[in-house]
Amino acid sequence: MKLTDAKFKFITSWGVFGSQWGINKTMAQIHGLLLVAEQPLSTEEVMETLQISRGNANMNIRSLIDWGLVYKESKIGERKEFFRGEKDIWVVSKRVVKMRHEKELLPLLRLLEELNCQEITDGDPKSITIYKETIQDISKFAKQADTMLTRVENANENWFWKKLMKLFIR
Amino acid sequence: MKLTDAKFKFITSWGVFGSQWGINKTMAQIHGLLLVAEQPLSTEEVMETLQISRGNANMNIRSLIDWGLVYKESKIGERKEFFRGEKDIWVVSKRVVKMRHEKELLPLLRLLEELNCQEITDGDPKSITIYKETIQDISKFAKQADTMLTRVENANENWFWKKLMKLFIR
DNA sequence: ACAAACTTTCAGTTTTTACTGAAAGTTTAA
DNA sequence: TTAAACTTTCAGTAAAAACTGAAAGTTTGT
Structure with missing residues (x-):
């Protein structure tokens, strides 16, 4: 070839x-x-x-x-x-992660924040509670993902993989 | 509202x-x-x-x-x-990760494997070396990502976040 | 100040992706 | 075994995304 x-x-x-x-x-x-x-x-x-x-x-x-x-x-x-x-594939992925983070996760966080603040005035109390819990769960998860991504974006390659691999080998 | x-x-x-x-x-x-x-x-x-x-x-x-x-x-x-x-957002994300892993990363791994095996018969030796190194770098990275994703897919939520947070707090 | 060399923009077109709705297929109950 | 109740498929259509190419814009050297 x-x-x-x-x-x-x-x-x-x-x-x-x-x-x-x-x-x-x-x-x-x-x-x-x-x-x-x-x-x-x-x-x-x-x-x-x-x-x-x-x-x-x-x-x-x-x-x-x-x-x-x-x-x-x-x-x-x-x-x-x-x-x-850019030839360094680690740098490439960090850039892609950062871009997707900004364009995909941050707007979601903003929406969830907004929905969390909105007072729900009308609807069955039990239903409201269930709904709020759902939104809360998603918020909590999104925030954790946000923290993690921010840190990946600032991480150093060798350190990152070394730690990550160690982490998963129980 | x-x-x-x-x-x-x-x-x-x-x-x-x-x-x-x-x-x-x-x-x-x-x-x-x-x-x-x-x-x-x-x-x-x-x-x-x-x-x-x-x-x-x-x-x-x-x-x-x-x-x-x-x-x-x-x-x-x-x-x-x-x-x-499915209401458990952790389960939801694991499913999404798994799907994207299969559809996006595995085909890349197969391609890289194939390119790695292909003998390059024609071209300037120095250029061939540079090209092979590029492919090698990408392969190495893709393999690490593969390992990590596989492990996330099998992880337990609390354990995962706990470990991950610990990992990132230097 | 001019024009050559180059880059950017964008209206119109093509390509791709998603959706509709009616027809075909399947299951269940009498 | 029939038909009602429901699900699936798919050819045609609509909507969205990407691409072309020519015109407008910019920069640089003389």
Whole structure:
């Protein structure tokens, strides 16, 4: 098998996995491409390799930069921008965790807070109690998850895995 | 605020959060509805409450059953099927983790295994080495994540949080 | 100040995903 | 064995998400 073919296989699959997470296929493919690229690539090279339009390439590269998974670079003597993928997979996952934390858990916490504060004025008292308990349970859980995620986001790789592995070996 | 309104607010938002994860909006709404329902509900009641068609309700309820988030129940004297939501949020998350583990991580592990085995016959030796290292790093990480997830899936709630909290408080 | 080189935006289009509703299938009771 | 009561399926349709490409915007060197 040729190296190029292996890389293409990786990129394509990375796209599929990405789309199973909330990340769109092209965004994941660009990320995959930059993960296995030895040198930073230009927008043109990304467009060409993945056969996508300029707009598409540009938008998704921006997104990846927002996520902290790709960095903008310039080469001396070149006016074009080049893009370098974050290669440290631990850093990549921390960024993804952080993004999902913010976009998925924090809004839930806010909603639960709001529902917890709302006085329920109308309804069968027993039903109200049951409902409040349900919301309380979910809140408690969400808060614990929040604490844990915050800590993962600030953890150091070796320390994290070492501790975590130890933890699970009863 | 009326109890019914609060519940509706919860259900609608639960749908939004669901759709940010891979779960489709209606599936998440049905789940939300059954989370705050005191009694098991019939397909008809779900259809009516969420204003959705029979086919849609049926399909998504099946999905929820597959995920282990909803149980089928029968009431004596009633021919209809009723559906009860899993209320223990810890159980709910374990099921979701398990599902995502199977659908998202295992296929990645298989791909990486495959790429690791493939002999690369053609390409610059140095480039091949770099590529192999990249794949190796990702593999190593994916395997650790796999081990961890498997253990979470089998963990007991109190034990899990207690240990985890201890772990993170340096 | 100009224009070449490059990046960003966005209206229109394509692709993908989800939903409807009616028809087919299944179960139960008489 | 029949039919009523219920569940499932799926072809067609609607809604949502992603992509294209050309036009507008920006930066840089002379």
